[in-house]
Amino acid sequence: MTHDRFVVVPAAYVFLLRPAPGAPGVEEVLLQLRRGTGFMDEHWAAGAAGHVERGETAYDAARREAAEELGITDLDLRFELTMQRTRDGAPIDERVDFFFTARRWSGEPRVVEADRSAGLRWCRLDRLEDDLPGPVVPHERAALAALGTGTPYLTHGFDREGATA
Numbered sequence: 001m002t003h004d005r006f007v008v009v010p011a012a013y014v015f016l017l018r019p020a021p022g023a024p025g026v027e028e029v030l031l032q033l034r035r036g037t038g039f040m041d042e043h044w045a046a047g048a049a050g051h052v053e054r055g056e057t058a059y060d061a062a063r064r065e066a067a068e069e070l071g072i073t074d075l076d077l078r079f080e081l082t083m084q085r086t087r088d089g090a091p092i093d094e095r096v097d098f099f100f101t102a103r104r105w106s107g108e109p110r111v112v113e114a115d116r117s118a119g120l121r122w123c124r125l126d127r128l129e130d131d132l133p134g135p136v137v138p139h140e141r142a143a144l145a146a147l148g149t150g151t152p153y154l155t156h157g158f159d160r161e162g163a164t165a
Contacts, residue, residue: 010052012061013099013140014075015147016109020124028122029144030109032069033134035118044136046099047109047120058098066105069113070120074106081146085139085156099143 016030030047034040048069052061059077066072083097111117123131128144136144139156146154 008094008096010058010061011049011095011097012052012058012065013046013049013097013143014062014066014077015080015099015101015144016047016070016072016105017101017103017125018122023124023126027125029125029128030070030120030122031132031136032111032120033118034116034137036115040137042118042134044121044123044132044134045140049140052098059100062098062100066102069111069117070107070109071112072105072107072109074104075100075102076104077102081143081152081154083139083143083154083156085158087157097139097143099147101147 017027018030020026020028031044032047034043034045048062048066050061050065050069052058053064056064059079062077063073063075066075077100080099080101083095083099085095085097109120111120121132125144125147128136128141142154142156
């Protein structure tokens, strides 16, 4: 029997969270506006994200990306969920994304890669639509919606969306 094999591309995402000023029990998330990347430019996305490199864990990738993109270190990462996704069912574009949150870190988040980001913005999780002047990367919006729900596994881009385990 012959199996069609494909390469899965892993990535790590970090959503920095903090209490929303003047709104007890509500959190804000730090998002960046993508620009100059060639993928989903002019969309809001996780404050830090990127591919997991060979020999690197998703946790290590999340910490590395946070340092490279936001200039912060010593993240207290919490694993939130994994998302398996594809683009229009194309087997060449299979992805596995690992989403983390952090509520504690060292340093002040800032744009480090100015050629790939048009800025950062803290947005209330309970009203992203009102806080953002543009769209959020679709699969990241799904991950944001799942934060705090205890859902460990999501899919995106398949015929059967939102499957959970």
